[in-house]
Amino acid sequence: MAENEDVIAAITGIEPGSAFAEVVAGRADIMALTQQTHDGALTPENPGGLSHAERAALAWRIAKVNDHKAFEDHFEAMLEKAGAPDNAARLADIWFDGGSDLRTKALIRHVDLVAHAPKEATRRDIELLQEAGIADADIVRLSELVAFVSYQIRVAAGLQLMQELA
Amino acid sequence: MSNIVHDFTTDIPVWKTYVGPLDLAEASAEQLEALKITPSNTKVSDYVLVLAHDVETLKHRSPLFNAVMYNRGGLSRAEREIGAVGASIVNRCIYCAAVHASRYNQLTKDEDVIAAIFSDGVDAQINPRLKAILTFAVKLSKCPPDANAADMAALVEAGLGKDEILDLILSTSLFGWANRLMHTLGEPITE
Numbered sequence: 517m518a519e520n521e522d523v524i525a526a527i528t529g530i531e532p533g534s535a536f537a538e539v540v541a542g543r544a545d546i547m548a549l550t551q552q553t554h555d556g557a558l559t560p561e562n563p564g565g566l567s568h569a570e571r572a573a574l575a576w577r578i579a580k581v582n583d584h585k586a587f588e589d590h591f592e593a594m595l596e597k598a599g600a601p602d603n604a605a606r607l608a609d610i611w612f613d614g615g616s617d618l619r620t621k622a623l624i625r626h627v628d629l630v631a632h633a634p635k636e637a638t639r640r641d642i643e644l645l646q647e648a649g650i651a652d653a654d655i656v657r658l659s660e661l662v663a664f665v666s667y668q669i670r671v672a673a674g675l676q677l678m679q680e681l682a
Numbered sequence: 683m684s685n686i687v688h689d690f691t692t693d694i695p696v697w698k699t700y701v702g703p704l705d706l707a708e709a710s711a712e713q714l715e716a717l718k719i720t721p722s723n724t725k726v727s728d729y730v731l732v733l734a735h736d737v738e739t740l741k742h743r744s745p746l747f748n749a750v751m752y753n754r755g756g757l758s759r760a761e762r763e764i765g766a767v768g769a770s771i772v773n774r775c776i777y778c779a780a781v782h783a784s785r786y787n788q789l790t791k792d793e794d795v796i797a798a799i800f801s802d803g804v805d806a807q808i809n810p811r812l813k814a815i816l817t818f819a820v821k822l823s824k825c826p827p828d829a830n831a832a833d834m835a836a837l838v839e840a841g842l843g844k845d846e847i848l849d850l851i852l853s854t855s856l857f858g859w860a861n862r863l864m865h866t867l868g869e870p871i872t873e
Contacts, residue, residue: 539844542755546852549746556738564736583826630862632825635774637866642700652701656735656867663862664739666825667855673827674851677834678844 522551524668527586528675536679550668557664558594565654569595569604571661574627576608578665581631587669622648623658630662687776687870690800692784692793695870697777703731716741732867747860750852757842757849760789761815765850767796768819769857771803775865778857814840819854 524547530537540547558571566574572595579587595605606612607624614621622645629637645655687695704713706726716737717726726734733740751762763786770779783796798806804820806813814836821829837847 536844539848542845543749543753543848543852546746546749546753549742549749553739553742553746556736556742560736560738562738581825630866634862634865635772639700639869641866653735655701656732659863659867660733660736660739660743663859666862667859670822670827670855670858671851674822674829674855675848677829677831678847678851680831681834681838681844 522547523554523590524550524672524675527590527672528679530675530679539678540675550671553664554668557661558591560657564657565651566657566661567598567604569598569601570607570623572598573604573607574623574658574661575665577610577624577627578631578662579669580608580610581628582666582669584669584673587665587672591665618648619650622650626658627662630659631666684871684873687780687872690771690776690779690783692780692787692796693872694780694784695777696873697727697729697864697868698871699728699732699868701732701735701867703728704734706731709734710737712741713737716744729864729868733863747856750849750856753849755845757846757853758789760786761812761846762849762853763789764795764799764812764815765819765853766857766860767799768816769823769854770861771799772820772823773858773861773865775857775861777864777870778861780870782857811840811842814842815850818850822851822854823858 530540558575559568563571572591576588576591576595579591592608595608598604607620612624614624626641626645629641642655645658646652650658684698709717713734717730717734730740733743751766752759763782766782767779767786770782783800787793787796795806795808795812798808799816804817806816808816814833818829818833818837821827821833834847837850842850
């Protein structure tokens with residue numbers, strides 16, 4: 517688990533004591549729950565079939581799909597912290613489609629689809645994961661990872677636009 | 683006979699999962715705690731039973747969801763629903779759109795706004811404040827997010843305070859999350 521860190525605060529550079537910090541402090545409960553979910557999605561105590569390194573690499577990939585540099589750097593650092601094994605690190609390579617490994621290919625395909633164009637998703641996309649041998653519980657873990665990171669990036673992007681107002 | 687719902691509606695469909703829900707007989711203590719299951723409350727939706735496979739996010743997600751949509755102060759509950767609807771339109775989550783559009787209608791006792799949004803999207807003829815809210819929500823929901831300084835300025839121009847803008851960012855982003863679960867892990871049907 518990350519130690520009392522707030523990723524969104526770090527990325528948006530909220531200055532303590534500023535008027536903007538005061539506005540965000542009005543929703544301190546939500547910001548804290550956001551950080552707790554981040555830790556639950558990236559570094560869960562029970563990672564199931566998705567290792568911490570794979571989660572960090574896929575999150576880095578999602579940040580790339582969302583074109584958010586600060587989150588790319590954040591998840592890259594998490595991947596390094598997780599030991600950055602080569603097979604996991606490749607998941608973050610936007611030009612890598614998984615090659616001949618069925619599981620890797622299915623993970624990458626699904627992450628790109630759900631991050632970029634969730635409206636296109638159908639029953640068939642879940643079947644492809646199942647056919648690649650990914651258990652239903654891991655499909656849910658993967659989905660939460662993509663969905664949560666997509667949320668967190670949008671919160672930060674919105675806050676960054678707000679900061680430009682002040 | 684059941685049919686998949688493909689068009690936006692305020693009639694709430696049934697959500698049918700593509701993956702196996704958690705079997706309560708095999709649930710861990712942590713999962714039961716996150717599901718808030720007690721002897722007097724054993725009714726849990728399939729959707730929540732699916733999410734219970736990932737209890738380490740679910741246990742924070744449920745209180746976070748309630749805080750974003752129902753916390754006191756800030757943006758009105760109805761306008762938070764427009765953030766949710768804007769995201770759900772971009773991501774074409776028919777189920778989420780139906781639930782939150784109908785909640786907007788209940789809260790405001792007005793069905794015209796949602797009817798206009800379902801018919802014309804961001805070109806809907808609605809009052810300037812709602813239009814600024816909807817436009818911002820739709821653009822923030824794109825991938826990559828597409829909201830810009832002018833969209834933010836339009837919110838201020840339309841009279842939103844910073845606390846309200848923060849709540850709009852949160853409710854819109856929350857549905858970028860919810861849509862990516864609801865629309866990808868199952869489908870809306872009528873029975």
